[in-house]
Every structure is written in C-alpha cells, then in structure tokens.
Amino acid sequence: MATVPEYAIIVAGGSGSRMQQELPKQFIEVAGKPILMHTIERFYAYNPEVRLIVVLPQQQLSVWRDLCRKHDFKLFHMTVPGGSTRFGSVKNGLDAVQGEALVAVHDGVRPFIDVATIRAAFEAASVHGNAVVAVSPKDSIRELTPEGSQAVPRDRYKLVQTPQCFKANILKRAYEQPEEEYFTDDASVVEQTGEKIVLVEGSYRNIKITTPEDLILAEAFAR
Numbered sequence: 001m002a003t004v005p006e007y008a009i010i011v012a013g014g015s016g017s018r019m020q021q022e023l024p025k026q027f028i029e030v031a032g033k034p035i036l037m038h039t040i041e042r043f044y045a046y047n048p049e050v051r052l053i054v055v056l057p058q059q060q061l062s063v064w065r066d067l068c069r070k071h072d073f074k075l076f077h078m079t080v081p082g083g084s085t086r087f088g089s090v091k092n093g094l095d096a097v098q099g100e101a102l103v104a105v106h107d108g109v110r111p112f113i114d115v116a117t118i119r120a121a122f123e124a125a126s127v128h129g130n131a132v133v134a135v136s137p138k139d140s141i142r143e144l145t146p147e148g149s150q151a152v153p154r155d156r157y158k159l160v161q162t163p164q165c166f167k168a169n170i171l172k173r174a175y176e177q178p179e180e181e182y183f184t185d186d187a188s189v190v191e192q193t194g195e196k197i198v199l200v201e202g203s204y205r206n207i208k209i210t211t212p213e214d215l216i217l218a219e220a221f222a223r
Ligand SMILES: Nc1ccn([C@@H]2O[C@H](COP(=O)(O)OP(=O)(O)OP(=O)(O)O)[C@@H](O)[C@H]2O)c(=O)n1
Pocket: 011, 012, 013, 014, 015, 016, 017, 018, 019, 026, 055, 082, 083, 084, 085, 086, 087, 089, 090, 107, 108, 109, 110, 208, 209, 210
C-alpha cells in the first residue's frame, strides 16, 4: 500500500503573554537551546521525511533565523507567518499542505512529546481520519455552578494535548469555518464538522510550557 506524505504543522506564532517575558516563550532556552528547536527535533526523530511547517509570529521570523544561525540548527523546515490567534496560525500553516496527506498539528511549546506518541497518533489518524492525544486528569474536578461548585466524576474527562493528527482533507475543510471562541484546539474545530474524535493516550511529560514555573519542570525533563 502506498503511504501518504506526513506533515507536521508546529504552531509557534504566539506571544507567550502568560510567561511574562519579553522574548516569546518558544525562543526561551531550555538545556541550552530554544524550546522550539527541541520540539522540531522530536518530529525529526520520529521521521526525518516528515514535512515540517513551523508557524512563527510575522515580526519574529528574523529572530528565528538568527537563533538557527547561532545554534547551528540545520534541520530543514519551512517557516510561515502566523495569525493573531492559534486558529489563524494553523490555517496559515495548512495553506502549505498539498494533496493527499496526514497532518499533525503540534504546539511549538510542547517540546517533550515522545516519538512513540507521535507514531501512535499518525497511525490512528491514517485509520480513523483523526487522532488526538490526551491524558487522564490526576486531580479531582469541580464544575462551577451558579450556586458555587460541585464535584464531577473525573473518569468522564480527559485533558487534551497535541499532536492532533488528521487526514488533510478533513482538517482543511474544518478550517474553512469561521473562527469561534470555543475553538481552543484542532479537535474542537474538526468536531464541529461532524467528525467523531478519536483519542490516543498521551504522556504527563508532554507539558505545554505556559507559565514561569513550567520552565523549572522543563529543565528537569530535558536532563
Ligand atoms: N496566534 C497564535 C497563538 C498561539 N500560537 C501557538 O499555539 C500554541 C499554544 O498556545 P499558547 O500556549 O496559548 O501560546 P501563546 O498564545 O503564545 O501564550 P499566551 O496565551 O500565554 O499568550 C503555542 O505554541 C503558540 O505559539 C500560535 O501559533 N499563534
């Protein structure tokens, strides 16, 4: 059976406001190199043939070029300017995807994704049309109500990570919709078109570096 090309759209077009640093968090160094370089390396380790599309803030394209030079970073990737939201950035990345393909969308700030999870997500998406990485919550969960809050059974919930993998035609069709506030990830966009989302087990190490204390964890995981 002929295999279809695999793309990874690595979204790194955000400003990292919750990190409260001037440098966008995807460029902050962990274990001596920018977070985004760790992320790209994980996809390259999965498959050196994967077509890497890295989405960056328009005004940071030259910063990234300089960082690649400084760190002698040679892994081949295409760069695309991002949008004002994650939705817009994924959409811009998708414009570079051609023909029949499988597409993984991954946050540039999840540098500890492991190769086995990337593989499982691509494999499941090739069978089911989509596959979304998620883990079970470790804490108890309470739902906010008009009266206060109430306990809910946590075994009814999953915490969603990336990569989120799709057949290209399914993802492209979904991203033709107008953006909605409740589109917090790619699964929520695709689900709106009627697709049933398939979950693949993720890892607790696959953190999204979001707030300052995540950098402490990141240094530990990178060791
Ligand atoms: N306009 C945007 C916004 C976000 N992202 C990317 O989506 C991923 C997850 O988003 P998040 O952690 O929220 O990143 P930021 O938007 O940068 O952070 P913040 O919300 O704290 O500003 C990140 O890799 C981020 O760079 C993007 O490509 N384009």
